[in-house]
Amino acid sequence: xxxxxxxxAVDVSDLTVSYREKPVLWDIDLEIPxxxxxxxxxxxxxxxxxxxxxxxxxxxxxxxxxxxLGQSPKKALKQxxxxxxxxxxxxxxxxxxxxxALMGTYGRLGWFRRPGAKERNEANEAxxxxxxxxxxxxxxxxxxxxxxxxxxxARALAQKAKLYLMDEPFQGIDATTEAxxxxxxxxxxxxxxxxxxxxxxxxxxxxxxxxxxxxxIRKIAAGPVEEVYTEANxxxxxxxxxxxxx
Amino acid sequence: MTQAQWxxxxxxxxxxxxxxxxxxxxxxxxxxxxxxxISHTVLLGIVAAFFLTGSLTSPWLIIGAASMxxxxxxxxxxxxxxxxxxxxxxxxxxxPALFSLAVLLISLFGKNVHLDLDSVLLGKIALAxxxxxxxxxxxxxxxxxxxxxxxxILLANLVFILCFYKELKVTTFxxxxxxxxxxxxxxxxxxxxxxxxxxxxxxFDAVGSILVVALMSAPAAAAxxxxxxxxxxLLLAPLLGMASAVAGYGLARVLDASISGAMxxxxxxxxxxxxxxAPRRGLISQWQEGKFRRARLRLSMLAVHLFQHQETPLxxxxxxEDTLFEHLLWSPGLTRRVVEHSLQQGLVEREKNFLQLxxxxxxxxxxxxxxxxxxxxxxSE
Numbered sequence: 305x306x307x308x309x310x311x312x313a314v315d316v317s318d319l320t321v322s323y324r325e326k327p328v329l330w331d332i333d334l335e336i337p338x339x340x341x342x343x344x345x346x347x348x349x350x351x352x353x354x355x356x357x358x359x360x361x362x363x364x365x366x367x368x369x370x371x372x373l374g375q376s377p378k379k380a381l382k383q384x385x386x387x388x389x390x391x392x393x394x395x396x397x398x399x400x401x402x403x404x405a406l407m408g409t410y411g412r413l414g415w416f417r418r419p420g421a422k423e424r425n426e427a428n429e430a431x432x433x434x435x436x437x438x439x440x441x442x443x444x445x446x447x448x449x450x451x452x453x454x455x456x457x458a459r460a461l462a463q464k465a466k467l468y469l470m471d472e473p474f475q476g477i478d479a480t481t482e483a484x485x486x487x488x489x490x491x492x493x494x495x496x497x498x499x500x501x502x503x504x505x506x507x508x509x510x511x512x513x514x515x516x517x518x519x520x521i522r523k524i525a526a527g528p529v530e531e532v533y534t535e536a537n538x539x540x541x542x543x544x545x546x547x548x549x550x
Numbered sequence: 551m552t553q554a555q556w557x558x559x560x561x562x563x564x565x566x567x568x569x570x571x572x573x574x575x576x577x578x579x580x581x582x583x584x585x586x587x588i589s590h591t592v593l594l595g596i597v598a599a600f601f602l603t604g605s606l607t608s609p610w611l612i613i614g615a616a617s618m619x620x621x622x623x624x625x626x627x628x629x630x631x632x633x634x635x636x637x638x639x640x641x642x643x644x645x646p647a648l649f650s651l652a653v654l655l656i657s658l659f660g661k662n663v664h665l666d667l668d669s670v671l672l673g674k675i676a677l678a679x680x681x682x683x684x685x686x687x688x689x690x691x692x693x694x695x696x697x698x699x700x701x702x703i704l705l706a707n708l709v710f711i712l713c714f715y716k717e718l719k720v721t722t723f724x725x726x727x728x729x730x731x732x733x734x735x736x737x738x739x740x741x742x743x744x745x746x747x748x749x750x751x752x753x754f755d756a757v758g759s760i761l762v763v764a765l766m767s768a769p770a771a772a773a774x775x776x777x778x779x780x781x782x783x784l785l786l787a788p789l790l791g792m793a794s795a796v797a798g799y800g801l802a803r804v805l806d807a808s809i810s811g812a813m814x815x816x817x818x819x820x821x822x823x824x825x826x827x828a829p830r831r832g833l834i835s836q837w838q839e840g841k842f843r844r845a846r847l848r849l850s851m852l853a854v855h856l857f858q859h860q861e862t863p864l865x866x867x868x869x870x871e872d873t874l875f876e877h878l879l880w881s882p883g884l885t886r887r888v889v890e891h892s893l894q895q896g897l898v899e900r901e902k903n904f905l906q907l908x909x910x911x912x913x914x915x916x917x918x919x920x921x922x923x924x925x926x927x928x929x930s931e
Contacts, residue, residue, distance in 0.1 A: 357726070360730045361730075362726060362729055362730060381730075381731065381732045382732075384730070386726075386727055386730040386731070388724065388726050388727055392724070392726060393723060393724045393727075394578075394723070397578060397722070397723045397780075398578070398774065398777060398778050398779050398780045398782075398783050399719075399723060399778075399779070399780060400778070400779070403719075403779075403780075404723070407719075407720050407723070407724070407727070410716055410720055410728075410731060410733070411731030411732055413716070414732070415717065415733075416713065418715075418716060419716070443778035445778075459727075463731070
């Protein structure tokens with residue numbers, strides 16, 4: 305059993321983010337303990353991606369702050385892995401699956417130092433964990449959507465992080481990859497890691513996650529799925545358009 | 551060939567290699583249009599530096615040009631961020647504004663300077679080997695000055711890319727991820743802009759701005775079609791650039807035309823060849839692959855059609871070879887060809903006027919209809 309960690313995985317306090325003068329997140333407070341899988345759920349435009357990117361320090365908030373693993377985002381950098389939405393990169397880029405997985409080791413290397421045999425091994429191991437070994441030397445353009453998502457996960461695994469922030473990893477992937485991804489998340493949790501996952505499919509929230517954050521510009525609710533994932537909260541987050549239909 | 555001719559070819563080759571290296575990242579970052587703008591607006595930086603220092607050879611010219619390159623990008627991105635104007639329009643606005651200002655300044659105040667406009671566009675590579683443009687140390691003739699300048703720029707570009715290969719790679723592929731792991735995409739972007747600006751200034755003094763634009767985009771774009779690896783692309787682009795320079799020089803001699811013009815044309819020709827003949831990604835190979843896929847699709851269509859109607863009451867109508875074309879909406883000729891192809895592949899058998907699927911054909915139809923399932927079991931026949 306991993307020992308009880310001294311710090312929360314994520315502490316967010318009074319976080320307000322705006323694009324120009326339009327607020328996209330209003331005064332968010334969050335305390336997420338380590339060692340759990342957290343689904344972030346909310347309608348389009350709820351600020352899910354913005355929340356993740358602000359936690360990572362990619363966006364400067366208007367007010368408030370985030371701490372990761374008890375440290376400032378900058379200091380926690382090497383212990384945090386980020387999986388952006390698959391659609392945000394150019395998959396025509398001249399690189400192989402191994403090249404992309406190798407980028408997961410770049411953060412440890414820092415500026416100037418080049419990846420060597422050790423890093424290559426780590427990247428290969430990461431690819432193996434997502435079942436992509438036989439595609440290691442395939443150009444990323446030639447991979448299916450599910451395989452591309454696996455490569456992204458391999459890159460995150462190669463970061464050997466304690467906290468994983470994933471933006472819609474389940475978007476547009478096949479059932480096999482979805483199952484493999486869930487398996488992988490559980491494996492990470494069993495090793496003591498924490499994952500925050502932006503998620504769209506409301507049906508599978510209860511099955512996949514321990515905690516859920518319901519978001520719609522403001523925080524509607526956050527906590528263990530059994531307590532928080534209620535019809536009332538879903539209605540509050542999605543309005544009348546609750547796609548769950550229950 | 552004379553020594554002067556060799557010197558021109560060497561200078562052109564060095565310029566081509568120096569331009570095509572940053573060109574690789576411009577192509578991958580979809581910034582070629584921006585480099586177009588930079589390679590022209592740096593002229594304003596040169597003019598400004600010239601009026602401030604009164605010298606055409608001072609290092610301030612390089613600094614002026616580099617700052618103008620950065621200024622161009624800042625201006626374009628600023629206009630773009632206003633969200634009132636899109637990126638292409640922003641470039642289209644900034645580039646002529648700054649460039650024409652430079653042209654205006656030259657024509658107003660620079661009449662007695664050999665900052666003339668023809669040489670800006672077409673360069674003066676043919677003049678590079680002339681006396682007075684050579685580097686001489688202690689009476690030792692070391693060749694044209696431009697050659698040494700371009701050689702240094704090439705070296706600088708090489709060193710920059712070798713030192714920051716990993717950083718350039720990750721910030722180009724996934725800037726958000728790169729930032730999240732502690733790299734500075736903004737800084738590599740800036741570094742690249744400075745590199746492009748300096749290369750443009752040095753190169754356009756030698757070969758003119760038209761050739762600079764061609765050499766920054768065409769060899770890199772061709773290399774992009776020819777390989778799947780960034781490292782190989784960085785090797786291939788300078789080689790293709792050099793080939794363009796050499797071929798262009800030959801073309802210029804044959805046609806007795808502008809050297810820069812011919813080299814730019816050759817660079818376009820090299821790209822066209824890659825565009826047409828690149829394995830897998832070239833036009834011809836794409837067309838062939840499409841042809842192969844179409845043939846495959848037609849075989850599947852025939853197999854599925856027969857599969858759906860075999861052993862049904864309509865079998866007599868639907869599986870007749872002579873009327874098949876009516877049901878598939880194919881021309882009779884095409885239908886005949888597809889049937890022959892299917893017979894060859896052992897997908898169907900012909901019995902008098904009727905077509906029947908073989909085991910193989912049935913398997914194909916079932917695979918098409920239920921992809922991903924192991925449908926064929928020998929007992930099902």
